[in-house]
Amino acid sequence: MVMAASIDYEALRLPATPRPDAETQRHPVVIAGAGPIGLAAAIDLAQNGVDVVLVDDDDRLSTGSRAICFAKRTLEIFDRLGCGEAMVRQGVGWSKGRVFHRDGQIYEFDLLPEQGHRRPAFINLQQYYVEGFLYERAKALPRLDMRWRHRVAGVKIEGEGVTLDIETPEGGYALKARYLVAADGSRSFVRKALGLESHGQTFRDRFLIADVRMEADFPAERWFWFDAPFHPGQSTLLHRQADNVWRIDFQLGWDADPQVERQPERVLPRVRALLGKEAKFELVWASVYTFSCLRMESFRCGPVFFAGDSAHGVSPFGARGANSGVQDAENLAWKLRFVLRGQAPEALLDTYGVEREFAADENIKNSTRSTDFITPKSEISRQFRDATLELARDCGFARQLVNSGRLSKPSVYASSPLNTPDEDAFAGALIPGAPCADAPISRDGRDDWLLSVSGDDFALLAFSPSPSQIEALRAFSSGEIALKIVLIAPKTAGFVCVADDGLAAARFDARPGTTYLLRPDQHVAARWRRFDAAKVDAALRRAVGEAIRC
Amino acid sequence: MLKLDPNIPEPDDFYEALIKAHRGLSAEQSGRVNAKLILLLANQIGDLDILREALAKAREGVEPAGQDATLEIVA
Numbered sequence: 317m318v319m320a321a322s323i324d325y326e327a328l329r330l331p332a333t334p335r336p337d338a339e340t341q342r343h344p345v346v347i348a349g350a351g352p353i354g355l356a357a358a359i360d361l362a363q364n365g366v367d368v369v370l371v372d373d374d375d376r377l378s379t380g381s382r383a384i385c386f387a388k389r390t391l392e393i394f395d396r397l398g399c400g401e402a403m404v405r406q407g408v409g410w411s412k413g414r415v416f417h418r419d420g421q422i423y424e425f426d427l428l429p430e431q432g433h434r435r436p437a438f439i440n441l442q443q444y445y446v447e448g449f450l451y452e453r454a455k456a457l458p459r460l461d462m463r464w465r466h467r468v469a470g471v472k473i474e475g476e477g478v479t480l481d482i483e484t485p486e487g488g489y490a491l492k493a494r495y496l497v498a499a500d501g502s503r504s505f506v507r508k509a510l511g512l513e514s515h516g517q518t519f520r521d522r523f524l525i526a527d528v529r530m531e532a533d534f535p536a537e538r539w540f541w542f543d544a545p546f547h548p549g550q551s552t553l554l555h556r557q558a559d560n561v562w563r564i565d566f567q568l569g570w571d572a573d574p575q576v577e578r579q580p581e582r583v584l585p586r587v588r589a590l591l592g593k594e595a596k597f598e599l600v601w602a603s604v605y606t607f608s609c610l611r612m613e614s615f616r617c618g619p620v621f622f623a624g625d626s627a628h629g630v631s632p633f634g635a636r637g638a639n640s641g642v643q644d645a646e647n648l649a650w651k652l653r654f655v656l657r658g659q660a661p662e663a664l665l666d667t668y669g670v671e672r673e674f675a676a677d678e679n680i681k682n683s684t685r686s687t688d689f690i691t692p693k694s695e696i697s698r699q700f701r702d703a704t705l706e707l708a709r710d711c712g713f714a715r716q717l718v719n720s721g722r723l724s725k726p727s728v729y730a731s732s733p734l735n736t737p738d739e740d741a742f743a744g745a746l747i748p749g750a751p752c753a754d755a756p757i758s759r760d761g762r763d764d765w766l767l768s769v770s771g772d773d774f775a776l777l778a779f780s781p782s783p784s785q786i787e788a789l790r791a792f793s794s795g796e797i798a799l800k801i802v803l804i805a806p807k808t809a810g811f812v813c814v815a816d817d818g819l820a821a822a823r824f825d826a827r828p829g830t831t832y833l834l835r836p837d838q839h840v841a842a843r844w845r846r847f848d849a850a851k852v853d854a855a856l857r858r859a860v861g862e863a864i865r866c
Numbered sequence: 867m868l869k870l871d872p873n874i875p876e877p878d879d880f881y882e883a884l885i886k887a888h889r890g891l892s893a894e895q896s897g898r899v900n901a902k903l904i905l906l907l908a909n910q911i912g913d914l915d916i917l918r919e920a921l922a923k924a925r926e927g928v929e930p931a932g933q934d935a936t937l938e939i940v941a
Contacts, residue, residue: 503941515938515940516938516939517939518936520937610939610941693936694932696897699901702898703898706898707902713905713909
């Protein structure tokens with residue numbers, strides 16, 4: 317498990333990987349791009365027995381101010397990948413936000429008001445730490461071959477695979493793969509090399525990012541101002557990150573000159589206007605950006621899969637970029653693993669596109685709506701925005717309309733072909749396709765969390781099964797598909813058993829006999845009021861894509 | 867379903883009140899009042915299907931002559 321944070325990951329130089337003498341073998345998976353998405357996909361595959369080559373054109377991890385907000389679901393994925401604890405220790409956990417209009421607060425929210433969750437709604441952590449902790453974990457995996465300063469210079473789809481031309485400082489070589497994951501960012505070389513495009517819209521606005529280091533007593537909350545008194549007519553967003561670094565986003569408008577606005581003499585007065593004349597701070601980063609919402613029409617092109625920014629882009633309000641990318645990686649990794657092992661038909665890989673294109677649409681919809689509110693596209697749009705803000709001071713309904721960013725939530729794959737529809741009545745949010753809820757449990761007298769018990773394979777959660785159901789579970793064989801059976805029940809010989817103080821049962825709407833089938837990415841595949849071997853078997857086969865007609 | 871038949875018992879009183887609400891306002895101020903009014907009434911109606919019908923009815927026959935500030939991009 318990755319624990320330490322004594323390394324300056326922003327400055328770290330990775331040694332260029334020597335050019336291999338001769339590449340004769342075809343690798344099961346090559347991943348292009350060692351950002352958070354490529355690293356997460358590589359770790360997920362390698363820790364589950366798949367040989368992976370990860371190539372990156374650079375010899376550095378992330379620098380500067382990029383992704384900062386990592387959502388609860390992403391942290392749960394990082395937990396499964398063995399580096400969640402390091403992220404949470406280093407990051408600044410938060411779940412509350414405040415929205416101000418001029419000098420008054422109009423709205424506050426709590427994204428995780430209930431107790432009994434391992435991870436907070438969000439942590440703020442600089443992307444170089446996230447990549448650093450993923451890198452430490454990746455280094456420990458013998459099946460993961462990371463190659464730095466190996467640039468993809470050509471991509472050819474040939475038969476049932478891909479051949480890449482790789483450039484290194486020592487010259488080029490050909491790298492063959494059964495599958496290629498293109499996690500090479502918004503300007504994806506792989507996408508262009510294959511003649512593919514991302515389509516969408518860009519917004520006529522510019523934002524200044526200023527990261528400052530300071531001792532300050534603002535709480536660890538997300539603060540957003542419309543028409544801020546210190547930055548009139550424009551919005552401002554404040555986030556606290558690790559190491560006493562604060563990120564401030566100043567809206568500048570379309571007419572701002574990006575070259576001029578990033579100069580310290582322009583940035584410092586804006587920061588001082590927010591923090592006060594006496595504030596002591598050090599400017600550690602300044603940049604000006606515009607943003608776009610766009611996506612590729614299809615995230616799969618034969619043996620090539622696009623994940624993260626190469627596949628889709630969103631505006632930053634809502635933290636839906638890196639978070640959705642990590643969820644892409646998780647969705648893809650188990651499917652590649654099952655198909656490569658011959659435990660699932662090739663058609664399972666098409667469901668990566670089905671599920672994650674749906675998720676991208678949801679993220680683009682939410683982030684476009686936020687942008688339309690923050691950056692009104694017409695005079696009437698501005699009038700409605702301002703009217704909403706004025707009414708929000710004393711009208712609850714208008715507070716609901718105020719949109720400073722709808723923050724990242726994992727998608728519910730409600731219409732996924734991998735789901736088995738409910739036959740029995742259930743209440744609550746955990747419908748087939750939903751990400752599984754976590755809950756505190758104890759195992760052999762030690763406190764633990766349900767999601768950490770479920771593991772990397774399919775899992776069957778059986779709540780208080782009857783003695784006859786226990787015998788049926790004992791006799792059940794899932795064939796070649798690994799299935800971990802977990803009883804939420806008193807200790808029973810031959811089973812992993814956990815004790816629940818009631819929260820798990822409540823979140824799963826469980827009664828004695830209730831059984832959930834979870835996918836390896838911890839989304840619900842199916843659920844029943846009692847264990848039935850034939851039904852579980854059918855649901856398991858459906859969840860690996862056997863019911864999909866090619 | 868959106869009501870298009872008479873539904874206000876005192877139509878002249880309503881119309882007078884509507885115009886009075888804008889008395890003495892500049893076009894910009896009236897725009898603000900109208901925007902708030904639409905939001906308040908929409909919340910009162912509280913039925914998205916009816917609101918969508920009303921939005922479509924209001925836009926009927928209006929040929930777009932403006933443009934918004936979004937740029938299509940291809941990457």
